[in-house]
Amino acid sequence: MDRILAETYPDAAAELDFTNPFECLVVTVISAQTTDRRVNAASPALFAAYPTPEAMAAAPREHLEQLLGPLGFFRAKTDSVLKLSQALVEDHDGEVPARLDDLVKLPGVGRKTANVVLGNAFGLPGITVDTHFGRLARRFGWTEETDPVKVELAVAALFPKRDWTMLSHHLIWHGRRRCHAKKPACGACPLAKLCPSFGAGPTDPIEAEKLVTTQGPA
DNA sequence: ATCCCGAGGG
DNA sequence: CCCTCTGGAT
DSSP states (O other): OHHHHHHHOGGGGGGOOOOSHHHHHHHHHHTTTSOHHHHHHHHHHHHHHOOSHHHHHTSOHHHHHHHHGGGSOHHHHHHHHHHHHHHHHHHHTTOOOOSHHHHHHSTTOOHHHHHHIIIIISOSSOOOOSHHHHHHHHHTTOOOTTSHHHHHHHHHHHSTTOOHHHHHHHHHHHHHHTSOSSSOOGGGOTTGGGOTTTTTSOOSHHHHHTTOSSOOOO
């Protein structure tokens, strides 16, 4: 299945430059409620100006707001990256911690963001459980999403190679290119044969949500 | 109108 | 549980 996704989303590899933990962390934080295209457009200038936690912690708020403007929520995001950088400097010696417990204690970092950093920057078990993945999970009827261990087990069964870095990005691209919120491209979906919502099941995302008994992934 | 690689606060 | 933060693409 890893191979199928790699062939289906060849461009996902090009987007993979999240081995720098700080960049990975900041990019994920500012990605909230925004599209990856705008994040990718804004990121080079952001990290050219402020490549480290120390530099970003000392950045003028006005300049950050200008850089983050096109993303939306720019005041909240400026606040987030400033507080995040300051916490990294003050509490973690300017380094991004590689443990889930430490990551979620950082201001503005929740479980989704922490898992992205673990999976992408550190190569540890941690998948990108974003809204894209939420749709996929609902379609597959995974109702234990709130238990991250269950989610990881389910995904590991689907992707036995467990290349967490590529998996995270393939799931993102799968959400972007196939498993849309509205009008999903089920006909071109590489997971169609495995998806309970394909064919007999409802393909409309609103109908598919009725399949679950609990909330989506946290 | 709806949604996007969410988190914090009430 | 609810709400707010925000702008651009479709």
